[in-house]
Amino acid sequence: MATVARVLLDSPLPQLDRLFDYAIPAKFEGVARPGVRVKAPLRSAGRMVEGWLVELGEAEPGGRPLSELAEVVSPIELLPRRLYELARAVADRAAGSANDVLRLAVPKRMVRAEKAWLASDPPAAPGVSADAAATAAGILSTYPGLADAALAGERLAVDAPPHPAAGELRGAWADLAAALAVQTLASGRSALIVVPDHRDQTQVLEALAACVPDDAVVRDDARRSGPERFSSYLRLLRDVPCIVVGNRSTVYAPAHDVGLVLIWDDGDPLLAEPLSPGVHARDAALVRQGVESSALVFLGHTRTTDVERLVQIGFVRALPAARRPSPKVVLSATHEAESRGARVPSSAFAAAREALQHGPVLVQVARPGYSPVLVCAECRTPARCRHCSGPLRARRAGAVPDCGWCGRSAPGWSCANCSATSFRMASSGSERTADELGRAFPGVRVIVADGDHPVASVDDRPALVIATRGAEPHAAGGYRAVILLDGDKMLMAEQLRIGESCLRWWSNAAVLAAPGSPVHLVGVTGPVARALATWNHAAYARQELADRAPLQMPPTVRVASVEGTAPVVDEALRELRATVPALDATAVLGPVPQGEGMVRALVRVDYAHGRAVAEQLRSSVVAAAVSGRRRGPRSTPRTTLKVRLDVPELDL
Numbered sequence: 001m002a003t004v005a006r007v008l009l010d011s012p013l014p015q016l017d018r019l020f021d022y023a024i025p026a027k028f029e030g031v032a033r034p035g036v037r038v039k040a041p042l043r044s045a046g047r048m049v050e051g052w053l054v055e056l057g058e059a060e061p062g063g064r065p066l067s068e069l070a071e072v073v074s075p076i077e078l079l080p081r082r083l084y085e086l087a088r089a090v091a092d093r094a095a096g097s098a099n100d101v102l103r104l105a106v107p108k109r110m111v112r113a114e115k116a117w118l119a120s121d122p123p124a125a126p127g128v129s130a131d132a133a134a135t136a137a138g139i140l141s142t143y144p145g146l147a148d149a150a151l152a153g154e155r156l157a158v159d160a161p162p163h164p165a166a167g168e169l170r171g172a173w174a175d176l177a178a179a180l181a182v183q184t185l186a187s188g189r190s191a192l193i194v195v196p197d198h199r200d201q202t203q204v205l206e207a208l209a210a211c212v213p214d215d216a217v218v219r220d221d222a223r224r225s226g227p228e229r230f231s232s233y234l235r236l237l238r239d240v241p242c243i244v245v246g247n248r249s250t251v252y253a254p255a256h257d258v259g260l261v262l263i264w265d266d267g268d269p270l271l272a273e274p275l276s277p278g279v280h281a282r283d284a285a286l287v288r289q290g291v292e293s294s295a296l297v298f299l300g301h302t303r304t305t306d307v308e309r310l311v312q313i314g315f316v317r318a319l320p321a322a323r324r325p326s327p328k329v330v331l332s333a334t335h336e337a338e339s340r341g342a343r344v345p346s347s348a349f350a351a352a353r354e355a356l357q358h359g360p361v362l363v364q365v366a367r368p369g370y371s372p373v374l375v376c377a378e379c380r381t382p383a384r385c386r387h388c389s390g391p392l393r394a395r396r397a398g399a400v401p402d403c404g405w406c407g408r409s410a411p412g413w414s415c416a417n418c419s420a421t422s423f424r425m426a427s428s429g430s431e432r433t434a435d436e437l438g439r440a441f442p443g444v445r446v447i448v449a450d451g452d453h454p455v456a457s458v459d460d461r462p463a464l465v466i467a468t469r470g471a472e473p474h475a476a477g478g479y480r481a482v483i484l485l486d487g488d489k490m491l492m493a494e495q496l497r498i499g500e501s502c503l504r505w506w507s508n509a510a511v512l513a514a515p516g517s518p519v520h521l522v523g524v525t526g527p528v529a530r531a532l533a534t535w536n537h538a539a540y541a542r543q544e545l546a547d548r549a550p551l552q553m554p555p556t557v558r559v560a561s562v563e564g565t566a567p568v569v570d571e572a573l574r575e576l577r578a579t580v581p582a583l584d585a586t587a588v589l590g591p592v593p594q595g596e597g598m599v600r601a602l603v604r605v606d607y608a609h610g611r612a613v614a615e616q617l618r619s620s621v622v623a624a625a626v627s628g629r630r631r632g633p634r635s636t637p638r639t640t641l642k643v644r645l646d647v648p649e650l651d652l
Contacts, residue, residue: 136178375423392404
């Protein structure tokens with residue numbers, strides 16, 4: 001019986017998301033091995049396409065003659081079987097293509113880096129010194145049972161220590177993550193640490209630098225050059241354990257014998273994959289843990305409703321610290337004697353004045369810039385650009401406003417509602433706040449930290465640090481006070497998860513305070529404020545789940561988005577109802593028009609029926625792609641149906 005190569009073609013066409021059999025020419029025998037990159041003819045299109053040789057098999061007896069492989073692009077087995085199985089499982093869960101997942105996991109091939117790898121010797125197995133192991137054990141001892149649970153491969157939700165690391169410009173959470181990774185490496189297995197951005201990555205790398213040798217740590221992120229990324233990927237293919245630290249695609253890293261996957265701050269939107277099939281790093285990690293039985297740790301200062309749901313059903317175990325420290329949070333409100341429009345209440349102002357005698361003070365604001373929102377001075381209608389209808393903003397006091405979308409200036413502006421020609425500043429950005437507080441505290445350094453003015457850290461000298469959410473720098477020894485402004489405006493956003501997001505933004509800023517230093521949350525009351533003040537994020541997440549369950553809001557249910565032309569969407573929904581009769585009449589919302597002849601529907605489904613819904617929607621995508629093929633000698637398909645599962649918001 002002849003041996004055939006089963007190839008996954010690298011094509012965006014959904015109908016090609018399966019293995020195709022190809023004959024192996026004699027010249028490729030011994031070279032065409034599972035995992036190598038190949039080129040093969042695509043008979044229907046009359047062209048060569050690249051693909052992955054996934055496995056070798058036997059030809060079916062009596063079958064038609066097979067096309068032959070045209071080329072073996074690289075002799076290196078770049079696609080381990082474990083990575084293909086993970087990509088297949090993730091894609092099936094999300095009604096997507098395995099190729100889309102592999103494009104996220106496997107960097108572009110670099111020939112020079114590949115040749116250097118072939119000529120190099122395999123790295124030696126990294127060791128963990130006795131001192132490093134003892135230090136890691138000491139850190140893990142603050143969470144009773146954590147070390148044993150991680151080695152046993154459990155799924156855990158761990159509340160991060162809410163304070164900076166002693167004497168370091170990083171959070172104590174980074175030391176805890178490093179300790180778990182060091183313990184895993186000492187056991188002879190690899191560890192993956194997935195973080196949202198480079199600031200978090202830097203903290204973890206600094207914590208690891210003091211524990212393990214440099215060659216034991218692999219950095220994985222998009223900021224590196226192509227050759228560097230490909231070289232790091234080749235390092236992961238060695239049968240030698242390591243610690244991988246990177247962004248959301250790191251969850252797919254094909255490291256040797258993975259014993260731990262740690263997700264830091266899973267509520268950060270940067271961990272949500274925008275590219276198809278749009279699988280969140282948290283969900284990909286859950287799939288991977290089911291495939292490989294490695295430990296899975298969700299570490300964060302807050303608890304997302306997604307993780308809390310898993311805790312409630314017993315799929316993930318919450319593991320608290322031996323002591324439950326928390327920042328000193330004060331809910332600051334404007335007193336009767338103060339102006340109702342006062343932005344900084346007297347209590348927070350006094351705390352800042354006292355703290356500035358000893359060190360830096362952090363002030364968190366909602367938005368960057370000087371005045372991000374302008375309104376008509378007469379009728380309070382938002383000021384809009386006459387060219388694109390974008391919001392007008394002021395870059396400094398007395399300046400001509402410009403558009404936040406197209407950048408055009410707006411001299412001679414007049415209100416479209418009342419024709420008034422004057423406007424007022426309706427909000428204060430980071431720069432305007434810096435001006436105001438700079439005048440209130442003369443002689444004090446003022447530092448602005450936002451997207452346009454990135455600041456990684458500040459020293460321990462007195463300073464006012466005005467930072468937008470997520471851009472807060474670390475302070476040597478921690479901030480002597482933290483003031484959280486604009487909380488009421490943040491909570492006004494029309495988003496399902498805005499309460500979760502605000503609690504995460506405020507908590508991540510509060511933990512930058514030095515132990516015992518006050519954290520003032522200004523002008524906010526209600527459940528979110530109480531959760532921050534009591535530092536009981538799990539209770540808030542439980543209440544959110546309880547409130548969403550009767551309304552069938554995510555994450556109590558899975559939500560699929562189905563978008564395309566009206567006939568195609570209607571047919572997909574009809575087939576879905578016929579295939580999954582458990583869907584009730586309220587499961588489908590829409591379809592509603594989206595413009596350009598497209599419509600969109602949302603499908604709410606219980607987790608028990610998620611697999612069946614994903615399979616049927618994937619079948620509809622393939623059917624729509626095949627039926628949408630144009631006629632002609634060089635016909636190409638049209639994308640007439642788009643499906644995305646686990647949409648976080650019910651937004652039609």
